[in-house]
Amino acid sequence: xxxxxxxxxxxxxxxxxxxxxxxxxxxxxxxxxxxxxxxxxxxxxxxxxxxxxxxxxxxxxxxxxxxxxxxxxxxxxxxxxxxxxxxxxxxxxxxxxxxxxxxxxxxxxxxxxxxxxxxxxxxxxxxxxxxxxxxxxxxxxxxxxxxxxxxxxxxxxxxxxxxxxxxxxxxxx
Amino acid sequence: xxxxxxxxxxxxxxxxxxxxxxxxxxxxxxxxxxxxxxxxxxxxxxxxxxxxxxxxxxxxxxxxxxxxxxxxxxxxxxxxxxxxxxxxxxxxxxxxxx
Amino acid sequence: xxxxxxxxxxxxxxxxxxxxxxxxxxxxxxxxxxxxxxxxxxxxxxxxxxxxxxxxxxxxxxxxxxxxxxxxxxxxxxxxxxxxxxxxxxxxxxxxxxxxxxxxxxxxxxxxxxxxxxxxxxxxxxxxxxxxxxxxxxxxxxxxxxxxxxxxxxxxxxxxxxxxxxxxxxxxxxxxxxxxxxxxxxxxxxxxxxxxxxxxxxxxxxxxxxxxxxxxxxxxxxxxxxxxxxxxxxxxxxxxxxxxxxxxxxxxxxxxxxxxxxxxxxxxxxxxxxxxxxxxxxxxxxxxxxxxxxxxxxxxxxxxxxxxxxxxxxxxxxxxxxxxxxxxxxxxxxxxxxxxxxxxxxxxxxxxxxxxxxxxxxxxxxxxxxxxxxxxxxxxxxxxxxxxxxxxxxxxxxxxxxxxxxxxxxxxxxxxxxxxxxxxxxxxxxxxxxxxxxxxxxxxxxxxxxxxxxxxxxxxxxxxxxxxxxxxxxxxxxxxxxxxxxxxxxxxxxxxxxxxxxxxxxxxxxxxxxxxxxxxxxxxxxxxxxxxxxxxxxxxxxxxxxxxxxxxxxxxxxxxxxxxxxxxxxxxxxxxxxxxxxxxxxxxxxxxxxxxxxxxxxxxxxxxxxxxxxxxxxxxxxxxxxxxxxxxxxxxxxxxxxxxxxxxxxxxxx
Numbered sequence: 024x025x026x027x028x029x030x031x032x033x034x035x036x037x038x039x040x041x042x043x044x045x046x047x048x049x050x051x052x053x054x055x056x057x058x059x060x061x062x063x064x065x066x067x068x069x070x071x072x073x074x075x076x077x078x079x080x081x082x083x084x085x086x087x088x089x090x091x092x093x094x095x096x097x098x099x100x101x102x103x104x105x106x107x108x109x110x111x112x113x114x115x116x117x118x119x120x121x122x123x124x125x126x127x128x129x130x131x132x133x134x135x136x137x138x139x140x141x142x143x144x145x146x147x148x149x150x151x152x153x154x155x156x157x158x159x160x161x162x163x164x165x166x167x168x169x170x171x172x173x174x175x176x177x178x179x180x181x182x183x184x185x186x187x188x189x190x191x192x193x194x195x196x
Numbered sequence: 197x198x199x200x201x202x203x204x205x206x207x208x209x210x211x212x213x214x215x216x217x218x219x220x221x222x223x224x225x226x227x228x229x230x231x232x233x234x235x236x237x238x239x240x241x242x243x244x245x246x247x248x249x250x251x252x253x254x255x256x257x258x259x260x261x262x263x264x265x266x267x268x269x270x271x272x273x274x275x276x277x278x279x280x281x282x283x284x285x286x287x288x289x290x291x292x293x294x
Numbered sequence: 295x296x297x298x299x300x301x302x303x304x305x306x307x308x309x310x311x312x313x314x315x316x317x318x319x320x321x322x323x324x325x326x327x328x329x330x331x332x333x334x335x336x337x338x339x340x341x342x343x344x345x346x347x348x349x350x351x352x353x354x355x356x357x358x359x360x361x362x363x364x365x366x367x368x369x370x371x372x373x374x375x376x377x378x379x380x381x382x383x384x385x386x387x388x389x390x391x392x393x394x395x396x397x398x399x400x401x402x403x404x405x406x407x408x409x410x411x412x413x414x415x416x417x418x419x420x421x422x423x424x425x426x427x428x429x430x431x432x433x434x435x436x437x438x439x440x441x442x443x444x445x446x447x448x449x450x451x452x453x454x455x456x457x458x459x460x461x462x463x464x465x466x467x468x469x470x471x472x473x474x475x476x477x478x479x480x481x482x483x484x485x486x487x488x489x490x491x492x493x494x495x496x497x498x499x500x501x502x503x504x505x506x507x508x509x510x511x512x513x514x515x516x517x518x519x520x521x522x523x524x525x526x527x528x529x530x531x532x533x534x535x536x537x538x539x540x541x542x543x544x545x546x547x548x549x550x551x552x553x554x555x556x557x558x559x560x561x562x563x564x565x566x567x568x569x570x571x572x573x574x575x576x577x578x579x580x581x582x583x584x585x586x587x588x589x590x591x592x593x594x595x596x597x598x599x600x601x602x603x604x605x606x607x608x609x610x611x612x613x614x615x616x617x618x619x620x621x622x623x624x625x626x627x628x629x630x631x632x633x634x635x636x637x638x639x640x641x642x643x644x645x646x647x648x649x650x651x652x653x654x655x656x657x658x659x660x661x662x663x664x665x666x667x668x669x670x671x672x673x674x675x676x677x678x679x680x681x682x683x684x685x686x687x688x689x690x691x692x693x694x695x696x697x698x699x700x701x702x703x704x705x706x707x708x709x710x711x712x713x714x715x716x717x718x719x720x721x722x723x724x725x726x727x728x729x730x731x732x733x734x735x736x737x738x739x740x741x742x743x744x745x746x747x748x749x750x751x752x753x754x755x756x757x758x759x760x761x762x763x764x765x766x767x768x769x770x771x772x773x774x775x776x777x778x779x780x781x782x783x784x785x786x787x788x789x790x791x792x793x794x795x796x797x798x799x800x801x802x803x804x805x806x807x808x809x810x811x812x813x814x815x816x817x818x819x820x821x822x823x824x825x826x827x828x829x830x831x832x833x834x835x836x837x838x839x840x841x842x843x844x845x846x847x848x849x850x851x852x853x854x855x856x857x858x859x860x861x862x863x864x865x866x867x868x869x870x871x872x873x874x875x876x877x878x879x880x881x882x883x884x885x886x887x888x889x890x891x892x893x894x895x896x897x898x899x900x901x902x903x904x905x906x907x908x909x910x911x912x913x914x915x916x917x918x919x920x921x922x923x924x925x926x927x928x929x930x931x932x933x934x935x936x937x938x939x940x941x942x943x944x945x946x947x948x
Contacts, residue, residue, distance in 0.1 A: 035205045046216030074242045096271045123215030129943040134203035160241030191272035280559045293926030
């Protein structure tokens with residue numbers, strides 16, 4: 024196995040384990056911290072998959088901003104400690120496990136699909152592109168080119184989110 | 197060449213996220229499991245981007261942006277509910293009953 | 295001839311006008327009289343014109359006038375069509391002719407009744423339906439008329455419906471008719487199945503080819519048709535409605551239950567003579583039932599006290615004769631007797647109507663409550679109603695079969711035909727013997743009726759006597775006309791024996807030839823014929839003489855103090871308990887079934903319980919189930935959500 028693969032599998036398994044830990048901790052604070060680890064592992068996986076920019080963004084935005092927001096709210100509401108009824112009983116757990124497994128089995132089936140050869144790019148194309156335009160450039164180029172409109176709309180979306188969050192969280196309007 | 201394993205991991209993470217959503221009663225933890233599901237999907241996109249072009253990575257970009265917006269608004273809602281009901285336990289938030 | 299549509303249309307118009315008057319202005323009796331009688335007379339006039347046109351034209355086949363397509367369905371094409379041929383013309387003349395006289399009589403009889411306009415409306419409607427029946431060119435049109443006369447019979451029997459007895463009688467008539475109608479319908483279905491058509495001309499053309507002589511299909515068709523006839527023409531077993539039908543006004547009894555509606559069955563057999571000729575077994579059944587009914591009804595008439603009941607049973611008996619006639623295949627004989635019977639039976643009923651009218655008047659004047667129709671309250675009325683008495687005696691002699699009155703010729707022809715067929719099949723001798731016995735009883739009970747009513751001491755009461763008088767001319771006039779017809783009516787079919795030309799027989803040949811060809815009627819020698827005639831006349835004379843000798847008119851007492859019947863007399867008076875038998879066999883089980891099964895189980899438990907309340911309960915349960923799904927818990931919703939996703943994926947990935 025090449026170092027790439029070893030690294031990939033290592034971090035992949037770690038991601039899975041930490042995700043499992045995340046959903047099974049009683050304390051919301053523990054769950055949040057485990058999730059951060061999971062996100063970090065995923066960031067590594069992104070980088071291994073020729074998407075270093077996205078990996079960095081994952082750490083910066085997801086783990087750095089979103090999860091911090093989560094932690095902030097948990098602390099604000101004083102939910103750090105394990106509450107009495109944070110997890111469902113035996114029946115609920117059984118159903119959750121069952122449906123999770125069912126979904127997994129079905130998705131594995133999907134996973135066996137391969138993209139048609141006609142649209143597959145030769146291996147190493149993305150790497151080449153990144154060498155040419157730079158790591159950021161290869162993402163930014165199409166972003167301001169083909170995907171300009173969604174980009175602008177996203178900014179409006181973020182504005183709406185900000186306004187909404189402010190309005191909802193105010194004590195008195 | 198890492199496509200197959202990536203998709204496998206993604207599937208596992210997605211399933212774990214779903215199980216988490218069904219398993220937990222705390223609203224914030226459920227939210228976190230949803231974020232986990234979103235990340236699983238991001239992994240899928242990036243894995244395919246390696247084969248099909250940078251469009252996948254750009255989509256991940258957008259997903260992250262939307263997830264951030266969603267997190268902000270969602271947590272604001274949780275805050276507002278907490279103020280009324282003193283709890284974030286989903287079992288007690290059942291005004292839609294009947 | 296193309297004006298034939300006017301003949302039924304005029305009474306229909308009369309119905310519409312009189313009906314409107316009945317609803318809008320019931321007291322306009324003058325207008326009703328003019329319209330009601332006028333349309334009938336006009337119809338009779340047109341009928342005469344049509345008859346003359348037919349006689350002049352002498353077509354080989356019936357002349358059919360198609361008016362519109364009624365049921366063009368696939369291979370079945372039924373149109374509303376009227377047919378002008380020998381048979382329909384004869385019937386048309388009888389219906390409109392005798393009908394006109396009875397309408398005229400009704401003007402006087404119903405004068406004081408509040409429902410005058412309604413009465414004439416119904417009567418006109420009846421004539422319309424009867425004409426549709428006889429003029430129809432195919433089975434469905436005839437069936438419309440068939441059902442229609444049943445309806446009008448119900449309406450008219452129960453005319454004074456405020457008394458439940460009358461309404462019940464109407465219902466009884468209608469229901470028993472319906473049983474017969476069922477037979478008619480089955481026969482129609484079978485005819486359609488075998489011949490592929492319902493038009494008379496087509497059916498009778500094809501029938502000899504598609505139905506084997508004496509085969510099961512032909513016999514079945516004929517027997518189902520005959521079931522219809524037993525209902526309509528009051529033969530065994532569906533005759534019990536006719537005596538009860540006397541609850542209606544007397545002119546109704548005369549028109550519907552003597553001259554026209556009840557003869558529809560005989561007409562039908564004559565019309566479908568081809569089908570009956572193809573089924574000798576059915577013919578024997580027809581004649582057998584007819585002969586049996588003739589005798590049976592005559593025995594009952596011997597001990598009835600109500601004057602109209604005697605006449606009712608007499609009608610049933612005489613209808614039996616007609617069926618013997620047409621059962622033999624001698625259609626002309628049956629139709630001949632139908633015509634002469636229309637004359638003298640209408641005369642008898644209208645005469646009885648005069649009597650009842652007088653008795654009513656007398657009792658009304660003295661405020662007595664005795665039965666105006668009970669013969670025990672009558673007696674010696676010839677002093678007060680001489681015209682009625684004379685005319686009724688003429689009718690009595692005619693019905694008894696005394697030559698040279700009309701009844702003699704018609705009855706004799708029937709008995710002769712039955713006897714002739716006996717040579718080939720001995721059972722017909724039995725039918726002849728039954729008919730002869732019935733003739734004896736007919737003479738007896740009719741003489742009894744006349745003696746009790748018009749002769750001997752008067753039992754009505756001294757105070758009432760002063761009020762008894764003859765009816766006005768509007769009522770007596772038609773009686774005279776009918777009397778004349780009863781006397782000379784025989785001339786339309788005088789047998790060759792006495793040098794006659796059997797004119798009616800020849801006239802009807804275009805209709806009856808086909809059937810006669812299939813089953814040729816037998817003939818007897820002239821000597822045998824004279825012997826038969828001699829026997830019939832002797833029997834009639836003996837019957838009348840026996841009545842004159844045996845009945846002690848002075849021993850009768852008025853009905854209110856009359857002793858109860860005993861022994862055989864009681865059995866006869868109670869009509870052999872047939873009504874009670876039907877009650878036990880059919881009515882009570884049906885009522886029990888309806889009440890305990892159809893109502894308590896099917897209606898209450900199934901329809902109401904499972905159906906109505908059940909569907910309401912099911913809705914409620916479904917709603918409750920739906921409500922249970924709305925827990926308000928997001929966790930539950932999420933679970934259902936994921937479940938749905940898993941299901942969809944399972945389906946999509948299959």
